[in-house]
Amino acid sequence: MNKYLANNSLWRYIPLLLILPLSGLAELASLYSIQALLPKLSEVYNIPLNQVGLILSAEVGFLAFAMLFSGSLSDRFGRKKIIVFSLLAGGILTLLCATTSSWHVLVFYRALLGIAVSGITAAVTVYITEEVSPALAGVVTGYFIFGNSLGSMSGRVLATLMMEHISVGSIFCFFSAVLLLMALLVFIFLPASKNFTASPSLNLTQMLKGGREHFTNIKISACFIIGFIIFGSFTSAFNFLAFHLHGKPYHLPYSLIALIPISFSLTFFAAPFSAKMAMRYGSMNTLSLLLIMMLCGALMTFISPTLPIFILGIICFSVAFFSSHSTLLTWVSSHAPHAKGQATAFYLLCYYAGGAIIGYLNGYVFASIGWNAVAISIMGLLVIGLLLSRYLHITERKETEVGIMDMS
Template sequence: MDGGSIEIGTPAFRRSALALAAAGFSTFAVLYAVQPLLPVFAEVFGVTPAASSLSLSLATGLLAVALLIVSPLSEIWGRKPVMLASLLAAAVLTLVAAAMPTWHSFLAMRALAGLAMSGVPAVAMAYLAEEMHGRAIGLAMGLLVSGNSLGGMSGRLLSGALTDLYGWRVALAVLGLMALAAALAFWRFLPASSRFTPHPLPWRAVPGTFLGHFRDAGLPWLYAEAFLLMGGFVTLYNYIGFRLLAPPYSLSQTAIAAIFVVYLAGTASSTLVGHAAGLLGRRRVLWLAITVGLAGVAMTAAESLIVIIGGIVVATVGFFGAHSVASGWVGRRASRDRAQASSTYLFMYYLGSSVAGTAGGWFFAHAGWPGIVGFVGGLYLAALAIALRLARLPPRPDPA
């Protein structure tokens, strides 16, 4: 099954890993760059804080829905063309958004950019599953997730710093130009698919290609992992700022924003854990990564600021490691229509972010930080139980 596939250490592996890491970096930098700018939008456009959040939520919401549409298109048009079109469109729309004079026109560009961005996360995992050798998929997926996490962190930090110096329009324009450069690098370096041929896909059959994955013994559980893990992780980050802004810590907004630097720990862990999964097997590694995340969540219940920050680092390491393993497992588990399998995983991933991230606010309002620890801990315990079940799952289509 792995004949002609890309091996670790080859020029093709280095080119594909670089191209996809750049694509992930660009996509998530542009997606999350607006998060630290919400107060700026509220002031400049005269909107409420809730309305300012639409600049992010519209993009992520439409991205999630578009994942279910774009992946079938890649079966028809090909993996690389769809991802390249996604990167170019997102870059151009970000540049246009930076010049929009009104709030509603700005939101329209952000919404369209969210739609455009869906091409990379919807298709990249399928590309790796098809083109990489079984021994290389874990490391390649880890590098992809690393690019995603680095992009999310850098987009937030860079947009905030540039806004302080030159204003939000310049900040978004710079990120748009960076995204355009990443698209050109992607076009130059990513090898064209050699183990996948575009084929006609009757649209009447598309719902069946998605539903067919739910008849598999393992994929629905991996989709549940996406919902639980991302839901818990986003909840932790959504509300830790409220705790650390209040006494006895009373940290500044700048210090709170700097917490995103711990995404670097996630960058490293996604690559290392993904590689370990390729060597030792996903079923041996997934539950360990979730256990690490659970330990980090428990550490944040402490009163010591050092222990709390340490807990956030540990939880970040566990989350990115588990996500790297689970997402890579989806591509290997699906015997056909891998793009649809991957996009369903990501749909559940973003759905968990939205649903659990909001539900966590109820626990915080009624029980404070212990409520968050209990809520996120419950999500991670459920994810751990699923991982232990997956560890006993018979392999298909190839040993994991």
């Protein structure tokens, strides 16, 4: 029997609990370091406020597009190979970013970076589903999402702190080294898949047919929409948070603004706790609660009379976001009837597309009206996500009741 299935003890998964979160950390740190650098890039390259977010949208937009293929590639060639290749290619492209002084070339390299690292999350999530016992898969996924949140945090914090002392090119070199080091560590220490069966070929027609089946499955496609909403909301908030807090009425220095993402580390407790809540009370009930927390956080930034309340709202919003993402990933992977890697990839396509599209469009909202309009936009989107989560809960409950009646 597979040693990972022989015992449900979490201790059996120590190699996974160390290596997989670190791979997510490296990926997200490199990707979202650019978000912290937006004010600096606007200044250095003389890019208008409503256009500088294009570089992040290029990253996540092409990452989303690549998700069409990354899940299928992992189904064909194996989870570990795709993770290692993605980290290695990401490190090389991040290094190339340090070699250019052209804004357009930099955007091009960052778009390629999005494509390169697209395989990591898709492959990791299905690796967990295949190699970890069902009772603990949600918990292990939660720790992987914690690694993602830590990467988002450290990328933003370190980039913000470093940009006051070293050049943007040197910052790119630093994050390139992180990705290359993680490629080596994953290659050496991540256990090979024991329960993976390779797809016979990369058939584009079959892939599109499978994608159509996932999109017509309401249990899966509704999560695609919620993922689009939550990441679009999160990206919108953090694209313009530094601009807002640095300006009137707060006038915070960037070095202090950089400390806010440290709150992402709370996901270490929140994501696994949410996984346990999902097992006890149901995934969609848990997701609904998390979306309400995101709504409350966004509302606090809208009505905030003081800076501490504003920051508390952002913290509540962020922690609930990462836990929501963890819950959705586990749901999609466990409810897909076939081609789980492909289903996860389509979820991530929609997820990152939300960051690219909503984040970019809210740039015009922020430039024209300001933070409060962005907060209203976010709250409106989250209400839609909340309604969808309740619909999924009702659908799941009805199917369960019908199943019980059929058995009786």
